[in-house]
Amino acid sequence: MKKVSLKLKHKNIPIYIGNNILVGSTIANHIKHKDVVIITNTKIANLHLKKVKRSLKGFLVKTLILPDGEKYKNINTLNKIHDYLIKNKFNRDLTVIALGGGVIGDLVAFASDTFLRGVNLIQVPTTLLAQVDSSIGGKAGINHQNGKNLIGSFKHPEAIFIDIMFLKTLSNKQYIAGLAEVVKYGAIGNSVFLKWLNKNFKAILLRKTECLVKLISTSVKAKVDVVQQDEKESNIRAHLNFGHTLGHAIESAMKYKGILHGEAVSIGMNFAAAISVEKSTLEIMEYNLLEDTLLKLGLPIHAPSSISDKSIMKHMSFDKKKKNGKNHLVLLESIGKSFICDKLTDSYLSKFVKTFQS
Ligand SMILES: NC(=O)c1ccc[n+]([C@@H]2O[C@H](COP(=O)([O-])OP(=O)(O)OC[C@H]3O[C@@H](n4cnc5c(N)ncnc54)[C@H](O)[C@@H]3O)[C@@H](O)[C@H]2O)c1
Ligand SMILES: [Zn+2]
Known part of the structure; x- marks a missing residue:
C-alpha cells in the first residue's frame, strides 16, 4: 500500500x-x-x-x-x-x-x-x-x-x-473517460508520465494491477501538488482546467447526454494543444504525442458532428462571462508545462472549433 x-x-x-x-x-x-x-x-x-x-x-x-x-x-x-x-x-x-x-x-x-x-x-x-x-x-x-x-x-x-x-467492475466507457484526467496531469506537468502512458497503453487498457497503482499514484501526487499550492483555486489550480473550456462547452451543448466528462475533456485537450502549436511554442511532435496517447487509450479527439460550432461557441461564452469577459484557455508551452492565455478572440476560437468537428 x-x-x-x-x-x-x-x-x-x-x-x-x-x-x-x-x-x-x-x-x-x-x-x-x-x-x-x-x-x-x-x-x-x-x-x-x-x-x-x-x-x-x-x-x-x-x-x-x-x-x-x-x-x-x-x-x-x-x-x-x-x-x-x-x-x-x-x-x-x-x-x-x-x-x-x-x-x-x-x-x-x-x-x-x-x-x-x-x-x-x-x-x-x-x-x-x-x-x-x-x-x-x-x-x-x-x-x-x-x-x-x-x-x-x-x-x-x-x-x-x-x-x-x-x-x-467499472465499465470500459467510464474507465476510459477517467483516463482523460490522467493524461491531463501528464500534459500539463509531467512529460515523462505522458510518454509512459503512451508506451504502456495496452497494459493500462487491460487494467493491470502494477500499472494502475503507478497511474493512480502519479496522478494523485500531481493533484495533491497543485491543491497544496492553491487550496481554494485562486491561481495555479486553474491549470487543472486544461481541456475543460471546450470540454465543458461540448458537455453543456449536448445537455450532458451522450458524452462523458472525460470524453469531452479529451476533445478539449486536443483542441487546446492544437492552438498551442499555433500560438505558443508547443512543437508539432509534442502535439502528436498527446494526440496519439489519447487515441491509443480509446479517447475521442473531435467534437461530435451532432452539435453545431455555433452552439459550442455559445456555451463557451458562458464560461467567458464568469471571467471578466475574456476567453481563458490553458495552453501548453511544451508537454509538461502549461500556462493560461486570455488573449484569444471569439472569432479565432470559432474558426478553430469548426476544424475540430468530426
Ligand atoms: N469535486 C471535484 O473536484 C470534482 C472533479 C471532477 C468531477 N467532479 C464531479 O464528479 C461527477 C462525475 O463523477 P464520476 O465520473 O465518477 O461519475 P459517477 O459518480 O456518476 O459514476 C459513474 C457511473 O459508474 C458507477 N460506478 C461507480 N463506481 C463503480 C464501480 N466500482 N463499478 C461499477 N460501476 C461503478 C456509478 O454508479 C455511475 O453509474 C460529476 O458530478 C462531477 O461534477 C467533481
Ligand atoms: Zn475534469
Whole structure:
C-alpha cells in the first residue's frame, strides 16, 4: 500500500492507494467514535457494500443507499441525506463514508459539511475519475437547475482510500473517460508520465494491477501538488482546467447526454494543444504525442458532428462571462508545462472549433 499526504494549512490528509486495502485496521484508525454511516448508490451497493462493511467490524454501521445518477446530485437528495441523519439522531461524533464515484463523493461531502456544521468524512472513491481527481481537493457540492456544481463548499475528508479493486467492475466507457484526467496531469506537468502512458497503453487498457497503482499514484501526487499550492483555486489550480473550456462547452451543448466528462475533456485537450502549436511554442511532435496517447487509450479527439460550432461557441461564452469577459484557455508551452492565455478572440476560437468537428 502506498501513502501520499495532502498537507493543507489546517490539516494533513492521508491518501492510501493500493489493491484490496480496505481489509485490516487502517480505515478504523480514521473513525473517531462508534457511529458510522456509509452513503452510496444502488449500483455500488450491489457490487461492493458487503466488502466495505466487513472492514468496519466493531462499529455501529448504518447504510443509506441513494439512486444512481448525476440527475440525483441535487437539493432533493441532499435533503434526503439530512433527513436520514436527523431521524437517526446522529451527533457530531458521526463518521460518514462516501462510497462511490464523483457524484456520491461531491454530494456526500457537502451533506457531511452541512449536517451539524460539519462531521467527520472519509472518501472511498470507486471510479477512476473519483480516484484521480474528484475525491482530492475538497470541492463538495450539488447541481442547481441553472447549472452544474453551483451550490457547494470546500470539505476535506479525514482520509481517502483509493482501492483499485473497485475498478474491476467499472465499465470500459467510464474507465476510459477517467483516463482523460490522467493524461491531463501528464500534459500539463509531467512529460515523462505522458510518454509512459503512451508506451504502456495496452497494459493500462487491460487494467493491470502494477500499472494502475503507478497511474493512480502519479496522478494523485500531481493533484495533491497543485491543491497544496492553491487550496481554494485562486491561481495555479486553474491549470487543472486544461481541456475543460471546450470540454465543458461540448458537455453543456449536448445537455450532458451522450458524452462523458472525460470524453469531452479529451476533445478539449486536443483542441487546446492544437492552438498551442499555433500560438505558443508547443512543437508539432509534442502535439502528436498527446494526440496519439489519447487515441491509443480509446479517447475521442473531435467534437461530435451532432452539435453545431455555433452552439459550442455559445456555451463557451458562458464560461467567458464568469471571467471578466475574456476567453481563458490553458495552453501548453511544451508537454509538461502549461500556462493560461486570455488573449484569444471569439472569432479565432470559432474558426478553430469548426476544424475540430468530426
Ligand atoms: N469535486 C471535484 O473536484 C470534482 C472533479 C471532477 C468531477 N467532479 C464531479 O464528479 C461527477 C462525475 O463523477 P464520476 O465520473 O465518477 O461519475 P459517477 O459518480 O456518476 O459514476 C459513474 C457511473 O459508474 C458507477 N460506478 C461507480 N463506481 C463503480 C464501480 N466500482 N463499478 C461499477 N460501476 C461503478 C456509478 O454508479 C455511475 O453509474 C460529476 O458530478 C462531477 O461534477 C467533481
Ligand atoms: Zn475534469
